[in-house]
Every structure is written in C-alpha cells, then in structure tokens.
Amino acid sequence: MKDLRNEDAPILEALNRYKSMRVLPFDVPGHKRGKGNPELTEFLGEKCLTIDVNSMKPLDNLCHPVSVIKDAEELAAKAFGAKHAFFMVNGTTSAVQAMVMSVCKKGEKIIMPRNVHRSAINTLILSGATPVYVNPGTNKEIGIPLGMSVKDVEKAILENRDAKAVLINNPTYYGICSNLKAITDLAHKYGMKVLVDEAHGTHFYFSDKLPMSAMEAGADMAAVSMHKTGGSLTQSSLLLINNDINKGYVHQIINLTQTTSASYLLLSSLDISRRNLALNGDKIVDRIIELAEYAREEVNKLGGYYAYSKELIDNDAVYDFDITKLSICTLGIGLAGIEVYSILRDDYDIQIEFGDLGNILAIISVGDEDLAIERLVSSLYDVKRLYAKDGAGMLDHEYINPEVVLTPQEAFYSEKESIPIEKSEGNICSEFVMCYPPGIPILAPGERITKEILEYIDYAKLKGCSLTGTEDEKIEFINVVKG
Template sequence: MNLLLQQKAPIHEALLRHKSNRVVPFDVPGHKGGRGNKELTDFLGENCLKVDVNSMKPLDNLCHPTSVIREAEQIAADAFGAKAAFFIVNGTTASVQGMIMSVCKAGDKIIMPRNVHRSAINALVVCGAIPVYVNPGVNKDLGIPLGMSLSDVKKAILDNPDAKAILVNNPTYYGICSDLRGIVDFAHEHGVKVLVDEAHGTHFYFGEDMPVSAMAAGADMAAVSMHKTGGSLTQSSFLLCGNGINPHHVRQVINLTQTTSGSYLLLVSLDIARKNLSLHGTELIRKTVEIAEYARGEINKLGGYYAFGKELIDKEAVYDFDPTKLSVHTRNIGLAGIEVYDLLRDEYDIQIEFGDISNFLAIISAGDRALEIERLIASLSEIKRLYGKDDKSDMFDHEYINPDVVFAPQQAFYSPKKSLSIRKSIGNICGEFVMCYPPGIPILAPGERITEEIVNYILYAKEKGCLLTGTEDMAVNNINVVEVD
C-alpha cells in the first residue's frame, strides 16, 4: 500500500471544490442544494444537501469514470491490494451479483455454500447459472452453519470439472472463515474462479492478525461491504478484482444493474472511509478487537450465555475466526437469540445486529464506548435473571437444514406457481424465497423441496418473532410452489 497515495481522497476534494465554486444548478436533483425542501435540509443539514449533486464534468460519471472517480478507484485498488476496484452504490448485493454475473452465464455451474446471502441466489435467478451446493459444517451445539472444509471443496470441484466459479463467505455472519488460501490454490489448479463474499470482512485488509483477506489469498473477485465494518454510509460497497479478471468487462456487467444516478454522498463516504482505514485502520481495528474480547469475556462470566471465539478453530470447517465478531449463544438460558434481540431493543433500548433461533450478533467497532459495552453486559445479566427459563425442551437444536435442490433457481422462480398454506406445502417445490432478515440467508430458495423439517423451522421462527421475508404473501402464511405437470 502506498501511504502517500492513500492520503488523497479525490471525490471528497472535488466536492469541496464544487461547493466553493458556488455553481448555479439548473440540473437535477430538484431540491437545488436543499433550498427546495427546507424540512429535509433542516433534518440532514445544508452541507449534506449541497453535495447531493448530479454527475457533471468536474465530478466525473460513475458509469464511465475518466477523472476523479477513476482516480479514487485506483487509490482504492492500491489500498486493498487489488488489480481494480469499483465504487458500488447499490449495496454489497450489487457487488455479489456483479461478481457472479461477470464470470457465469445461463447454464454455467457455480459451487457455493448453501448459507449464502440471498443476493447470491438472486444472481442465479437473474443470470441462469446453476448452483452446486457444498454443505457447510454444522455446529449443532451452537446451532450455526460453519465454513466449507477444503476436502469438501476439492470433492465438489473434482465432481464438477465444468464449474466456472466457486463462491466463498469470508467470514460468515458469525465470524467463521474457511481455508481461503487452500481453496484458491486448488480452484485455480482446476481453472475455477474464486469469488469471495466479504460483506463482513472489510477489516481483514487493514487489521493485524486478522484472517486472510480475499485479495491477499489470491482470489479473483471480492465484494467488500464498507458500510458494515469500514465506516462508510449504508448501501456503499467496493467490488474488487484480482489479476485473472478483465475489469472492463466487469464494469459493463455492473452497469447492467447499477443506477446511472450514483449518489455522491455514498461515493464520498467510500472515498473518505477508505482513506481513514488506510491511514488509521490498524489502530481502529486493534481497538475493535480489544472491545470485542473484553465483552466476550464478561458475557461468558454471566453463565448461561456463550460468546464464542477462536476456541472453535479446528482448521477444517472452522479454519479461522474473526475476533471482532461478538456472536452469543443463548439457548442455555432458555431463550432464542431473537427473543434476546427483542428484549434488548424493547426493554433496554439496545439495538444489536440480529437474533436467530439460537444466537445473536452484536456488531463491534472502534466507535463503541466503554459505557455502552457495560450497558449491554448488564442488560444481558438482567435478561437472564428476569426472563431466563430452565425448561429448554421446546428449543430448536440447529440453524442449518440441508437443501434438496430439484430445479435451478431461475427455472423455479419463473415457472407457473400456485399458493399453498405453509403446512400444505410440504413435499412441493418452492418457487420463491423464505428467509429471516437479517441475516438474509434463505431458509428456502426457489427450486428446493419443502420438507416437514423446514416447515417446522419456519413456524418456529415465526413464533419466536423472527422477521420472515421473501414470500409474495407479506404475512408469510402461504408459500408459492412450482406447478409440476
């Protein structure tokens, strides 16, 4: 990384020049620097509205950058050790879809774990690629899916020599990492591209003693969600390319779906966040790890809860662990993770990232303060005392269910469908998604057989208060199934 280069923020500098020039706007947006919408200006601030501008010559164009955005891309590529970097304003969803659609077309096989974000399976619905699932390991004690073991990946590649790519989570929502270097080496030996969903791994590029990042491991592409752990605004992301990828083709693919009206608020947040991480990331991430480790230790002293960490590493399905993740198992206090999530929010005014059947996740960053960490720990102690249950007989014992894939996602999604009640759908082929959000990992995806085990899981998740999404029926009482001749 060129530290002298990293001190620059071309988009930020261009917007400052634009403000000082006092340009008269006869273009969009119609709020005209905030003057046309006083309430919005009062809420967001005049400085914000004045740089919510349209593409113009001094500010470049996101779809075809030739000046300040292009320079910012090159500096970002240097920061991440990539051949090329793209600013993405449609969220990391667009980054993941850009990766898959850049290397796969209709009918191509792509190997992936089943515990992928819905954005990956959405990409298959759009482009028509065929998934080959590698079932991740499962820790039934914790009720979580793990990573892909290298031996399982090797078998999938050898069994599918025509596969074009493999998608790897680095890390999972829970902080679990697969053997990324081993996967990259074996995949490349067999002509398979490696795509990495690093939605929760931005800090891997800038911290000390972190799990290996995608670009450092030699992966072909990576989707990096800067807004999650990198400090940029929500919905902003980077798409990175390694040496084996044609970045000009990737830009064409991105432009199929990304807006032509790129938000300069999102763009400048990426530019400044990248600069901040490049110059101060080591210190910031060291502080993040210290906070997470302290919280993990104190929560484990409470009893009943289990804030898990590096002790899970087995160099197989848990090859490494992200120490910034504060993932906490709750089943031993007789409460589902989503129940603890709801109690923290509703009774203690604490908002964590998500709760599922067995665990919850609190996102930790250097922006957290000691007083807030202590408040979380004290609240968990009180929740255990006031709401904990000794009877755990009705607790679900796992989070991941192996899928039975009958049709490709695109085929199922666009097939004629009928709506059935959840209970009556057993045995049919799902024609849509069913997932808890967050984290947005499908319980059912288009093309998968609906089983009694899956239906029981969905009903249990509803009963516990998980926000279920993806179905056409907003109440999630019915599921669209494929009409089979």
C-alpha cells in the same frame, strides 16, 4: 498516472472545490441543493444537501470514471491490495451480482455454500447460472452453520469439472472463516475463478491479527461492505478484482444493474473511509479487537451465555475466527437469540445486529466505547436474571440441507400456484423464505419443501423471527411450482 497518496481524497476534494464555485444548477436533483425542499434541508442539514448533486465534468461519472472517481478507485485498490476497486452504490448485493455474472453465463455452474446471503441466490435467478451447493458443517451445540470444508469443496470440484467458479462467504455472519487460501489454490488448479462474499470482512485488510483477506489469499474477486465495518455510509461498498479478471468487462456487467445516478454522499463516504483506513486502519482494528475481547470475556462470566471465539477452530469447517465479532449463543439461558434481541430492543433500548434461533450478534466498531460495552453486558445479565428458563424443546440448529430439484431461475419463472404453507410439503418452492437479518434463505426457489423445513418455519414464527421473501406478507401461503 498521477502521484496519488493515501492522504488524498479525490472525490471529497472535488466536492469541496465544487461548493466554492457557486454553480447555478439547472440539472437534477430537483431540490436544487436543498432550496426546493426546506423540510429535508432542515432534517439532513445544508452541508448534506449541497453535495447531493448529479454527475458532471468536475465530479466525474461512476458509469465511466476518467478523473476524480477513477483516482479514488485507484487509491482504494492500493489500500486493499487489489488490481482494481470499483465503487458500488447499490450495496454489496450489486457487487455480489456483478461478481457472479462476470464469470458465469446461463446454464454454467458455480460452486457455493448453501448458507449464502440471498443476494447470491438472487444472482442465480437473474443470470440463469446453475448452483452446485456445498453444505456447510454445522455446530449443533451453538446452533450455527460453519464454513466449507476443503474436502467437500474438492469433491464438488471433481464432480463438476465444468464449473466456472467457486463462491465463498468469508467470514460468515457469525465470524466463521473457511480455509480461503487452500480453497483458492484448489479452484485455480482446476481453472475455476474464486469469488468471495467478504461483506463482513472489510477490517481483515488492515490487521495481521485477523483472518486472511480475499486478495491476500489470491482470490479473483471480492465484494466488500465498506459500510458494515469500514465506516462509510449505508449502501456503499467495494468490488475488488485481482489476477487476470477483465476490468472493462466487469464494469460493463456492473452497469447493467447499478444506478446511473450515483449518490455523491455515498461516493464521498467511500473516499473518506478508505483514507481513514489506509492511514489509521491498524490502530482502528486494534481498538475494535480490544473492545470485542473484553466484551466476550465479560459476557462469558455471566453464565448461561456463550460468546464463542477461536476455540471453535478445527482446521476444517472452522479454519479461523473473526475475533471482532461478538457472537453469543443464548440457548444456555433457554431463550432463542431472537427473543433476547427483542427484549434488548424493547426493554433496554439496545439495538443489536440480529437475533436468530440460537444466537445474537452485536457489531463492535471503532464507534463504540467502554461504557457502551458495560451497558450491553449488564443488560444481558438482567435478561438472564428476569427471563431465563428451561431450554427443553429448543431447536438445535440453524441449517437444513436442501433438496435442490430445479435451478433458482427455472423455479422462480415457472408457472406457479399459491397454496397454504402447512399443506406445501413435497412441493417445489418457487420463492424465498428467510429470517432477515441475516438474510440466509431457509427455502430458495427450486428446493423441495420438507416436513423438517416446515417445522423450522413454524418454530421461527413462534419465537418471533422476522420472516420475509414470500409474496404473502404473513407467510401463511407459499408459491410452489405448478405440478
């Protein structure tokens, strides 16, 4: 094994060597280092286009790494405390798919919270695995789903001893964390694997001031969105494995769905960002915490808004909280989160991560400055001053317990018919309905359509949420299982 150091960046170094070699390209991509597409080169820059290259001997191959990509993955595993790290270029969606498909085959059970990202339920459609949903706790005061209670997970495990795995999303979009260590130990006691959708938790690995990471808790696999809070390019991610997980088999599963034409722009961004975090992660996260805590304090001084934090902790459905998340409840000013989101974007040129029916989330990163926080806070003050109204009739929750009738795969591939959504009550849904972001389904394939769900969808439309998932782009018709 090579003597690899945190300071190394094997993919970056290989690309720099390649650029100095003046290789004549008779391979793909067809733009030939930008020469064939001057307009694209002008837009993205020559430096970018010259490293948009194909896999080749000096640059290794993501489908079967033996040199520089292998070295870069080993360094990532070291930085994240994992047995191995796979570089993913199809986003964390592909990492979640690989996790589930590595441990669950068709018909086998997996225990998971229902407020998972659509990528997890998509995986059930692909694999045929059967979900056992654990309904999360809810906080109606701020209108959000919480984490999973250990008692609820234990009940699900005892009632489904044949389940192969437990999947946990930690943290949630809002920053809520479950008791990861207790759930992991419990699942392992009964011979189940633990998979963690850690899309929003990259930074957990680089600070002792934040909740426990999946690898520290002893989880078997974790999907980590490096691009969200780790500084890499959009669509680049990591899949971490631990314990006795078979690396070779997981790689075979990854290669079922991941591209054979991996982008070196994405790969090099993972390599560079890993090096930066390994060398400076504690300082980076300290700065993010400082900015987020200041922003939360200033927002709460405005009145009406509620930027929540560790006071939500109840050692049950809220075991811990990610203090880097600036999650703000807007119900106190009589506006849905999506309304505040739209006003900030349209009137103040401020793009936040998402707005739902009761909350907004502003992502704070090392790329932010004090002045940016001040602008956000002052804009929120203006929104309150100009648009606040009586909150009567506001929806008080973001989660409805589903009635699961069929597995997602059975429902999705069943014979179906399209009917007006207002006449669909009582039918079994065969597609998704969700607000995106955050991408947590309101309805998933196999679930009964109820009056409460239809009222929720109507309310979301009224408030301006971006609804997606159905074949019908206007969400006026919905596909249901043909009776």
